Amino acid sequence: MNSPTSASRSRRTLLGACSLLLAAGTLTACGQSADSDADAAGGAAPKADAGAFPATVHTKFGDAEIPKTPRRVVALGWSDQDALLALGVKPVAIVKTEDSFAHGVGPWAQKALGGARPQVLNTTDGYPIEKIAALRPDLIVGVQSGLTAADYTKLKQIAPTVAYPAGREAYGTPWEEQTKLIGKAVGRGKEAERAVANVKAGLKKDAETYPQLKGKTFLYTFPQAANGRVVLYKDDRTKVLEQVGLKLDPLVGKAAKMNTFANSLSMEHLDELTSDALIVWFNTPKDRQQLESNAVFKKLPSVRSGAYAPVDRTLSQASSAPSVLSIPWAMDKLLPKLAKSLG
Structure with a gap:
């Protein structure tokens, strides 16, 4: 094979x-x-x-x-x-x-x-x-x-x-x-x-339920500790979030092109992640601890306002491989927290 x-x-x-x-x-x-x-x-x-x-x-x-x-x-x-x-x-x-x-x-x-x-x-x-x-x-x-x-x-x-x-x-x-x-x-x-x-229809209802999300910028990211970069996604997971009113931060388009579904920034430019909301998926608890202890990360607008959503492997699977079953489940996990902080 x-x-x-x-x-x-x-x-x-x-x-x-x-x-x-x-x-x-x-x-x-x-x-x-x-x-x-x-x-x-x-x-x-x-x-x-x-x-x-x-x-x-x-x-x-x-x-x-x-x-x-x-x-x-x-x-x-x-x-x-x-x-x-x-x-x-x-x-x-x-x-x-x-x-x-x-x-x-x-x-x-x-x-x-x-x-x-x-x-x-x-x-x-x-x-x-x-x-x-x-x-x-x-x-x-x-x-x-x-x-x-x-x-x-x-x-x-x-x-x-x-x-x-x-x-x-x-x-x-x-x-x-x-x-x-x-x-x-x-x-x-x-x-x-x-x-x-x-x-x-459910996504449309979510947009009506959480009007605080409309027009707010967001990034969906993944820290790559091994090579000192942060992946910025622009694929189906971000398109689903745009359907509830959020707006993908223009930074994604300015970052270095990786492929058709993601770009990336050097960790040295972490301070450029100034979107209203920030979603980060982590492969391990250690990866999360490492990023959250970063002094620059702590000062990001989204982190200081509480509009930072850490995502574990299960929720990452649900959102990065969106399906007719996983989308409603993932939205129930992500949106209430983001709406509360952005409101």
Whole structure:
């Protein structure tokens, strides 16, 4: 099997909680065999839309031809399982993102998961083709993934495979698009549309509930102690926050370009983080202690006003891989504190 490219590894690391995919780990089997574990997740599929199948789903690496309602779905994207669960589809396998997640999913997805126990696949060294084949899937989705053309070629020989759309990059498909693409693949396009509309309505309601946020500048950052820099994000996590009225600080555009989803500043320029609100995710408690003890950091306007929100690995996963399930959960955690301090 092929290992992920260095570019994919870099993106997963910087994307936040997705960096946890790179940590060493073992396949979680929940004390059952592959087949029994998969059966606990798969089975009766929710009723598909009339005329949904056969379906053709266009992706970057080719078309997925899906003849009928899939019953055994493997989710290889870092939040694809959320979209599936929101649509009533319980995957037989998902990828490992966080060691602390019960049965491989975040707390925002536990209710939708119910009693299902999907296999949790370790993708540190690439996608485990043999283990995926052993699960006997009739659909593989890797919309929010790092799939390469070589990976896709192998996977499509196992089952119809839905990668990210043409024009999108690895881990770069917006949550709305992700949900609708997966919805089409499982024959639940109408439900996918409703799920997206409900989340957008929720964000609009958040903006009305917290008018203090409107027009206030913010930054979503990550301190890289190893190289003495601060990552400034400009991706889906910041776009979601803009939908509740916040405004991304122009500093992001002035910082050194890293890639398509983040720029960075030297720690020597920490005093330039003068946004009204500051969100910082930390990989470890030690990283947080180190930054919060910094004299310059203590004097930042957002820190002094209380509009500083430290984010742990779980909340980072929820916000950096936004989905129809994680967005409402993340907003409930972030917005009340920010609104109170900004008000």
